[in-house]
Amino acid sequence: MANPQNTTVAGRATSASGAAGSMAVIAPIAGWLLPGLGHFIQRCWIRGLLLMLAVFIMFFAGLGMQGKVYSFNTGDLLDMLGFVGDFGTGVLYFIAKAMDWGIGNIHNAIADYGTKYIVVSGLLNVIAAADAYHIAIGKKQ
Amino acid sequence: MTFQLSHFSAAVLFALCASTVFGITQRNTPRDMLRYGAYCFMLFVAGVIVASWVMWLVKH
Numbered sequence: 001m002a003n004p005q006n007t008t009v010a011g012r013a014t015s016a017s018g019a020a021g022s023m024a025v026i027a028p029i030a031g032w033l034l035p036g037l038g039h040f041i042q043r044c045w046i047r048g049l050l051l052m053l054a055v056f057i058m059f060f061a062g063l064g065m066q067g068k069v070y071s072f073n074t075g076d077l078l079d080m081l082g083f084v085g086d087f088g089t090g091v092l093y094f095i096a097k098a099m100d101w102g103i104g105n106i107h108n109a110i111a112d113y114g115t116k117y118i119v120v121s122g123l124l125n126v127i128a129a130a131d132a133y134h135i136a137i138g139k140k141q
Numbered sequence: 142m143t144f145q146l147s148h149f150s151a152a153v154l155f156a157l158c159a160s161t162v163f164g165i166t167q168r169n170t171p172r173d174m175l176r177y178g179a180y181c182f183m184l185f186v187a188g189v190i191v192a193s194w195v196m197w198l199v200k201h
């Protein structure tokens with residue numbers, strides 16, 4: 001007959017690994033959708049807030065500088081990569097497209113900086129989502 | 142709403158945001174995060190200053 005105490009311990013371990021497994025899926029997706037959310041749901045409040053601020057400031061500063069938000073395209077390679085970078089901002093990208101923000105301004109040199117800001121904010125958000133995944137699987141505290 | 146930043150202030154804002162994310166994501170303890178973030182920020186800004194002097198020398 002199995003020891004009930006051992007069974008309980010094994011059950012707890014299984015449920016804990018199941019929770020960690022689901023968090024490993026949810027955290028990076030949440031972190032991608034809304035910058036910092038992947039850390040918030042794991043109770044890393046300050047880290048999540050700082051990541052959210054960094055990505056939001058870069059994204060909206062880029063828009064403020066009249067940067068361009070790329071649409072899905074199959075044209076020039078740099079345009080496709082620009083779309084991939086922009087898409088990394090998650091919900092910010094969808095809001096920008098829905099509100100018709102990020103038209104771009106080719107007559108303004110600073111607008112090109114804005115375009116790069118928006119792309120890099122997406123790439124930084126992907127790094128932040130990967131960090132949320134590492135916390136979820138226990139690779140990082 | 143639009144705003145204009147100078148080249149240097151745009152580079153410093155970029156450096157600040159990027160080094161914040163690098164610091165948090167690439168290190169494990171808060172102390173190391175702060176140190177690495179400051180290190181990245183310093184390298185970004187130093188790189189901007191060096192590149193600008195190189196461009197000045199190329200021009201002259």
